[in-house]
Amino acid sequence: MLSKDYTKTGRSCRVTFELPAEVNATHVWLAGDFNEWNKTSTPLKRRKDGSFSTTLSLKPGREYRFRYVLDGDRWENDHAADRYLPNDHGSEDSVVIV
Numbered sequence: 593m594l595s596k597d598y599t600k601t602g603r604s605c606r607v608t609f610e611l612p613a614e615v616n617a618t619h620v621w622l623a624g625d626f627n628e629w630n631k632t633s634t635p636l637k638r639r640k641d642g643s644f645s646t647t648l649s650l651k652p653g654r655e656y657r658f659r660y661v662l663d664g665d666r667w668e669n670d671h672a673a674d675r676y677l678p679n680d681h682g683s684e685d686s687v688v689i690v
Contacts, residue, residue: 593672594688604649605690609658609670613642617662620644624658624685631661650690657685 593610609622622634626648636644650656657677660668669676673686 594670594674596688596690598652602652605652606647607650607688607690608645608647609636609660610643610645611636611660611668611670615644615660615662615668617644617666619663621661621664622646622648622658623661625656626650626658631664636660650688652690655687655689657687659685 595608595610597606597608599605611620620636621632622636623629623631627633634646634648636646638644655674657679658670660670662668667683669684670686674689675687676684677687679685
């Protein structure tokens with residue numbers, strides 16, 4: 593699930609990325625255009641209910657491709673992404689439009 597909170601000036605948007613506990617993962621990271629697809633630089637925090645989340649400040653007026661990395665090797669899309677685009681690996685990337 594994605595949620596967006598724009599600043600009053602509109603120069604930044606806090607985007608919260610969330611995954612439910614049902615993903616059955618121990619650790620989750622966020623990889624995408626905003627962190628050069630680094631698989632470990634943006635971890636999601638595990639909540640008490642077992643779900644995962646993290647919040648990033650992104651610049652509005654752009655589309656960002658991203659995917660979740662579960663337990664270091666399983667790539668998953670966000671089912672609530674704004675859209676999906678094909679990637680070079682034969683699958684699709686999630687896209688958040690800010």
